[in-house]
Amino acid sequence: MPNSEWTKLHTAVVSVQKCPDFQVTGQWKVITEQDGNRSSDIFDSVLICTGHHVHPNLPLHSFFGIERFTGRYMHNREYKEPAQYAGKRVLVVGLGNTGADIAVELSHTAQKVWLSTRSGSWIMSRVWDNGYPWDMVYLTRHQSFLNKVLPRAISDYLYESMMNKRFSHEMYGLVPLDRGSRKEPVFNDDLAACITCGTVVVKPNIREFTETSAIFEDGSVIENVDVVIFATGYSYAYPFIDDSIMKNSNNKVSLYKGVFPPKLEKPTLAVIGLVQSLGSIPSTSDVQARWAVSVIRGICKLPPKEMIVQELNEEETEKKSWFGRSETLSMDYITYMDELSSSIGCKPNLPLLCITDPRLAWEVFFGPCSPYQFRLTGPGKWDGARNAILNQWDRTIQAMRKREVPSHTGLSSFIALMKLLFIPLLLFTVFLAWY
Incomplete structure (x- = not known):
């Protein structure tokens, strides 16, 4: 690493190139520009953390x-x-998080x-059962286990039933074309109410524009x-690095475990924060960065290139069936x-926890899969992780609970009894999930 201080703001990365002896050293030549002046430095490794919300995607060619x-x-x-849109007639194109938020705000x-939506989407509330955030209720190891072991037809039925819990997406004209797809849903608490009140009207895909109007595929x-506001998302690109490093034969970015380019002779370049899942980006990026550093330092080893390519091909087929294209x-x-x-x-050892700490095992399996779980053991272990997991439900509502109300001790006792009765079921389920 260079001796110079490398906390530089307002500095553009112009180019990231392999050094001539890359196959031996794995080093990179990084060219940067600041105030019109270019400089270059040699780095032992590079982490790209630009994410995927970089370049606005405005596919005007798709709108005749x-x-x-x-x-x-x-x-x-x-x-x-x-x-500035007061009194205007506004058409928002694209039913994603941004499109839904803008439509609601403009209403x-x-x-x-x-x-206007091309394929529809599931709409989820940020506030879920009993007023808790949806991810605390839904993103659990128990739910993930059920998704794996249940037949796909049953899993799809339960997923669709959960999504329709607040309102019928079919009745509101929002249901996705591919109902079973697990692509990221839209999170919006107010869109359904706006549709009910008529302040937002859902329309199908646009067939064409005229000078002053929009004609839709249903003829309306x-x-x-x-x-017209095109909420058509963003694209990502890495113009500072050669495409042969980042892209596969289909001209798409292909990364092993969503982090490492598979073609590199030395795994000293990693991409952090490009993957998309229902979990939070910060916690995902944290584990990615920890793993990437372990690989770069030689603590963790990547499989041979042939196995990496084979695994990437298998994963692509499986992901299409779950998330669509x-x-x-x-x-x-x-x-x-x-x-x-x-x-x-640093993965939590559930079978061991069932024996040594049943209370924690219960919360790890049935409770939120929060980032604390990956600080219980191993490198980066945090002594406060256990307490943070056991108290996360109470801490979540502290910011909202400003008026004290009597607690229902009878209900609490019933829940405690149910937990005691279901400990054998927990042990059996955890062992199935683990093995």
Whole structure:
């Protein structure tokens, strides 16, 4: 590593190149630019942490007639605040998190808001059972285990039933074309209410634009459109590094475990934060970075290239069946975190916990798969992890619970009794999941 201080803001990375003796040293030449001045340094390893929300994706070629539309159209990146759209007739294209948020926000100021979706999406509330965040309730090892062992038809039925818990997506015109796909749902607490009130109208995919209107695939037309906001996502790119390093034969970024380019002679370049799953990006990136550093330092070993390529091909087929076609590297959160943490040596040992700490084992298996679980043991162990897991439910609601109310001791006793009765079931299920 260079001796110079390398905390540099407002510095662009121009190029990342293999050093001439890369096969021996694994080193990289990094060229940077600051205030018009370029410099280069040699690094033993490089971690790319730019994520996938980098370049706005504005596929105007997919929307026939957009060039003759006389109103304003833009990518959602240009959207800043709703006041300037007061009294306007706005069409939002794209039913993702951003598109839904913008449509809901504009429904309070714009004259009329339409939301066009090509394939629909499941809409989830951030607030789930008993007022807890949805991921605390849903992202559990128990739920992940059921998804693996149940027949796909039953798993899809339970998944769809859960998504329709608040309202019928079919009735609201939101149901996805591929109902069983586990692609990331949309998180929005207000969209259904806006649709009910008529302040947001859901429309199908756009067939074409005229000078002032939009014509949809079902033949319906909306006239006098003032603004079109394309909430069509982002694309990622690595212009500072040669495509032969990052991309496969299909010109797509291909990474082993979503981190390492499979073609490198030395695993000294890693990508952090590109994968997409239902879990949080910070916790996923944390485990990725820990594993990447372990590989770079030689503590963890990657399999031979032939096995890596074979595994990548098998994973791509499996992921398409679960997540559909996606430009991002979709992963099952718990499975992915367990794979990496197992390599690091920090995956929680559930069979052992069932014997030595049954209370903690219960919370690890049935409770939220929070990042504390990967700090219980191994490298990076944190002494406060156990206490953080056992107290996470209470800490979550402390910010909201400003008025004390009597607790239901009878219900608490019943829950305690149920936990006691189900400990044998927990032990059996955990051993099945582990082996």
